[in-house]
Amino acid sequence: MTTFRYLTAGESHGPGLTVIVEGIPAGLELTEEYIEKQMSRRQKGYGSGGRMKIEKDHADIRSGVRHGITLGSPIAMWIENRDFVNWTEAMSVSEVGDDVDKKVYTKIVPGHADFAGALKYVQHDLRNVLERASARETAARVAAGSIARRLLEEIGISIHSRAVATGDQDGRSVATVDVDWNAVEGSEVRASDADADSRFKAAIDKSKKERTTIGGVFEVVAFGAPVGFGSHVHWDRKLDARLAHAMMSINAVKGVEIGDGFSAAGIPGHEAADEMRMDGDRPTFLSNHAGGILGGISTGQDLVVRFAVKPTSSILTPRRSIDRFGAEVEVVTKGRHDPCVGIRAVPVGEAMMACVLLDHLMRHEAQCGPLGSGQQ
Numbered sequence: 339m340t341t342f343r344y345l346t347a348g349e350s351h352g353p354g355l356t357v358i359v360e361g362i363p364a365g366l367e368l369t370e371e372y373i374e375k376q377m378s379r380r381q382k383g384y385g386s387g388g389r390m391k392i393e394k395d396h397a398d399i400r401s402g403v404r405h406g407i408t409l410g411s412p413i414a415m416w417i418e419n420r421d422f423v424n425w426t427e428a429m430s431v432s433e434v435g436d437d438v439d440k441k442v443y444t445k446i447v448p449g450h451a452d453f454a455g456a457l458k459y460v461q462h463d464l465r466n467v468l469e470r471a472s473a474r475e476t477a478a479r480v481a482a483g484s485i486a487r488r489l490l491e492e493i494g495i496s497i498h499s500r501a502v503a504t505g506d507q508d509g510r511s512v513a514t515v516d517v518d519w520n521a522v523e524g525s526e527v528r529a530s531d532a533d534a535d536s537r538f539k540a541a542i543d544k545s546k547k548e549r550t551t552i553g554g555v556f557e558v559v560a561f562g563a564p565v566g567f568g569s570h571v572h573w574d575r576k577l578d579a580r581l582a583h584a585m586m587s588i589n590a591v592k593g594v595e596i597g598d599g600f601s602a603a604g605i606p607g608h609e610a611a612d613e614m615r616m617d618g619d620r621p622t623f624l625s626n627h628a629g630g631i632l633g634g635i636s637t638g639q640d641l642v643v644r645f646a647v648k649p650t651s652s653i654l655t656p657r658r659s660i661d662r663f664g665a666e667v668e669v670v671t672k673g674r675h676d677p678c679v680g681i682r683a684v685p686v687g688e689a690m691m692a693c694v695l696l697d698h699l700m701r702h703e704a705q706c707g708p709l710g711s712g713q714q
Contacts, residue, residue, distance in 0.1 A: 341700035342693065344482035348417075350472030351465075355417040357478035359485050361700065362402070364410030368488055373397045373415075376484040376685065377477060383681035384526035384539055394420065397481040415481050419474075443468075444662040445669050449651030462662055473589040473679060476686045483689020486696040493699070493709065495562040497691050499684040501528040502644065503555040505541040517559075528556075528684050546677045551649040553590070554680040558687040560630075560641040560695060564709050567636040567698040576634030577641075577698060584690035585645040590679055593646035597629025612639075641695075645687060647680035 341361050348355035362368075377395045395417055402413030442463040446453045455467030487497060498519045504527070517530045527542070529535035538554075545552045568577030582594040595601075602610055605627070613624045623639055630639040652675040656668045676682065703709065 340697050341704065342486060342697040344479075344693065346475055346478035346482070348419075348475065348478065349469035350474040351422065351469060352419060353422045354419045355475065355478040357397070357415045357417070357481050359402070359413040359415075359482050361697075362408050362410070362413060362485055362489060364408055366408040366489055366492070367406055368399075368403055368408050368413075368485060369406050370397060370399055372488060373399075373481055373484040376487065376689075377480050379523075379685040380477060380480050380682055382526065383528075383676065383678070384542055395477050397484075413485060415478075417477050417481060445667050446659050446661065447651050447669055447671055448657050448659050449648075456662060464662065471589070473683075476589065476683070476689075479588075479686055479693075480689045483686075483692040486692035487688070490692055490696055490699070493562075495560060495695060497558065497560045497688045497695075498522070499528065499556065499558045499688050500530050501534070501538060501554055501681060501684065502530075502557050504538045504678055504680070505545070505552040505554065527678075527681055542677050545649075549654040551651075551653055551675075551677050551679070553647045553649045554678060555644055555646050556680055556684045556687060557642065557644045558585075558684070558691045559643075560691055563630065563636050563638070563641050563695060565636060565638040566702055566706065566709075567695065568631065568634045570633050570635065577636055577694075578629075578631045578634060580694045580698070581631075581641075581643050581691065584694050585643060585687060588645070588647075588683055588686050588690065590647045590650060590683065591645045592648045595644050596631055597642050598627045599629075599644060602627060636698075641691075643687070643691065645683075647683050650675060650679045 342359075343361060344357055344359045346355060346357045374396050377397060381395060397415040397417050400414040400416055402409055402411045443465045444462065446456070446464065450468065451471035452464040452467045455461065455471060456464055459467065461467050490497070498517075500517065500519075500522045519530075522528050522530050525535050527535055527538035529538050541552055568580070569575035573579040573583065578596045581596065585591055585594045598605065598610070610627050612627055614621055615624060616622070623637070626639045626642065628637070628639075629643065630637055630641040652671040654670055654672070656670050659667055659669045661667050699709075
């Protein structure tokens with residue numbers, strides 16, 4: 339059971355997205371401008387598809403906030419799809435022709451969600467599956483995560499993110515130290531230095547030229563999280579399990595690691611353990627291989643999570659597939675698609691981190707009292 343939660347509804351090419359956020363207390367300052375600032379970060383990214391020029395997402399607060407102050411009741415928001423008119427006009431035009439695939443989309447795109455979804459929900463028009471499985475839904479997640487982030491700011495928790503690898507470049511060994519987060523925000527590829535910025539852009543340019551796409555490894559870091567978030571057992575209570583669950587729920591994410599993650603398997607125990615000393619009257623860690631979580635509970639260090647995003651399957655290169663009726667076909671996916679969707683997925687990772695941390699903050703205070711009240 340969660341204390342803070344959200345629910346989204348809507349399809350990729352529908353009139354808009356609805357999101358309802360529950361669990362925010364009364365009295366928090368919250369404006370549409372704050373939410374829009376966070377949502378605009380999802381729409382940035384080097385080489386982004388043309389749809390980003392159309393959407394310009396804005397979340398209209400429909401309930402739960404009055405005069406910029408939360409009421410304690412559920413917060414409902416509406417995110418209009420400004421591309422909806424173009425989509426309906428295009429569908430009307432296609433109805434005139436005799437190409438059945440324009441009326442009912444039956445070709446299965448390799449690597450997409452339509453194959454399994456069509457069988458599960460018994461859908462013959464694959465758009466009925468793809469519309470909900472689309473990454474468009476993440477706009478609503480960022481809106482919900484923005485509200486969680488706003489409350490976390492009140493207790494000094496901040497969240498940042500960056501790209502650490504694109505394409506075939508290994509980013510797991512990149513240390514999270516001395517990162518210029520302002521520079522990351524100024525980078526179109528969310529790189530933390532000029533060299534990485536150039537390499538990531540070159541990799542994206544190469545993929546576009548080759549009419550394909552690339553994935554990447556991306557990092558989300560939370561600063562200021564106190565000791566005590568989480569629990570020792572159960573997937574829905576351990577902080578690392580909850581974070582992994584949240585990141586894996588993002589479209590196209592195929593792997594998650596906390597701290598050193600998979601690299602920890604190659605480190606001997608005497609190096610992997612985060613040694614400790616006293617800094618005055620306070621304990622301090624000499625490293626952070628564990629990513630700020632031990633035994634499912636936050637240690638007070640920076641929380642470091644990385645996730646791997648696969649290349650999107652929406653590409654212009656023909657690929658072998660079948661249609662909904664079992665005929666063998668070739669598929670070319672046209673439209674406004676990104677060469678590296680992971681760049682825009684990073685702010686979504688921040689939103690999911692914020693949602694998990696806020697829920698654990700509320701759980702912690704319900705079980706143990708106000709932060710710091712029982713810690714020595």
